[in-house]
Amino acid sequence: MSLDWGYTDDNGPSTWAEKYPLAAGARQSPVDIDTSKATSDNSLVDREIDWSYPSNCSYRIVNTGYGWRVDTYGDDTALSGGPLSEVYKLEQFHCHWGATNDEGSEHTVDGKSYAAELHLVHWNSEKYSSFKEAASQPDGLAVLGVFMEIGNADNAELEKIISLIPKIIHKGQDSQASFDLDFGSLLPESKHYWTYLGSLTTPPCNECVIWTVFKEPITISERQLEVFRSLKSVGEEDAIEPEEGKLVKNYRPPLPLGNRVLRECGP
Ligand SMILES: NS(=O)(=O)/N=C1/NCCO1
Numbered sequence: 624m625s626l627d628w629g630y631t632d633d634n635g636p637s638t639w640a641e642k643y644p645l646a647a648g649a650r651q652s653p654v655d656i657d658t659s660k661a662t663s664d665n666s667l668v669d670r671e672i673d674w675s676y677p678s679n680c681s682y683r684i685v686n687t688g689y690g691w692r693v694d695t696y697g698d699d700t701a702l703s704g705g706p707l708s709e710v711y712k713l714e715q716f717h718c719h720w721g722a723t724n725d726e727g728s729e730h731t732v733d734g735k736s737y738a739a740e741l742h743l744v745h746w747n748s749e750k751y752s753s754f755k756e757a758a759s760q761p762d763g764l765a766v767l768g769v770f771m772e773i774g775n776a777d778n779a780e781l782e783k784i785i786s787l788i789p790k791i792i793h794k795g796q797d798s799q800a801s802f803d804l805d806f807g808s809l810l811p812e813s814k815h816y817w818t819y820l821g822s823l824t825t826p827p828c829n830e831c832v833i834w835t836v837f838k839e840p841i842t843i844s845e846r847q848l849e850v851f852r853s854l855k856s857v858g859e860e861d862a863i864e865p866e867e868g869k870l871v872k873n874y875r876p877p878l879p880l881g882n883r884v885l886r887e888c889g890p
Pocket residue numbers: 742744766822823824825
């Protein structure tokens with residue numbers, strides 16, 4: 624069964640509002656980060672953003688049909704401070720990329736795209752009893768956005784995930800693995816970021832996300848990015864030509880910031 628949304632001309636971002644009306648809202652993500660509009664806020668400095676993730680844990684990686692997603696098991700994870708008033712738990716992380724290296728990130732900075740963007744999705748476990756409930760609330764989710772640019776070397780931490788992708792080439796396939804993932808290495812050294820109120824960038828595009836987009840990118844190699852692009856959006860049983868159904872891009876282009884406030888922490 625084909626997806627009722629995706630990233631092709633037939634089911635891509637320009638069509639989503641037909642089936643998912645929230646996608647046409649005024650608090651949508653991603654946005655282009657116009658650095659001239661960013662305002663500093665001392666409260667972001669006073670309460671430094673802080674995270675705690677386990678070093679070794681079992682994870683499930685799944686091909687959702689629109690990318691890879693690593694489901695974590697939330698316990699022993701915590702994200703707090705910065706723009707957040709409560710403690711949030713890590714639910715999952717995933718990535719967005721493009722067909723070529725000059726596109727792929729969802730957020731852009733002064734019109735510049737990066738080659739990919741990593742999203743660590745957290746939910747407000749202090750106020751709400753489940754991820755599903757939190758995803759229906761304006762302060763329910765906190766997503767960390769990390770830009771990825773092409774570097775000469777492989778990203779060793781990402782390689783632990785990328786090495787599993789050949790097991791989930793087709794939509795619906797998953798793989799269970801326990802590995803010692805150093806999340807700290809998936810995040811940039813600098814804690815400087817932009818933050819604004821937005822939405823999920825995938826349907827149903829709920830306007831429930833407090834976004835934190837780090838200013839400093841991490842690196843990924845061209846080879847590693849090509850592995851992302853080898854994923855397929857169709858199931859193994861879907862008889863299509865080998866080159867068809869490749870997930871060469873899965874990013875939503877920016878939406879208007881409108882009258883939302885864009886704050887920054889750090890130069
Ligand atoms: N790209 S995103 O905004 O993180 N999208 C989602 N969807 C479910 C959880 O995060």
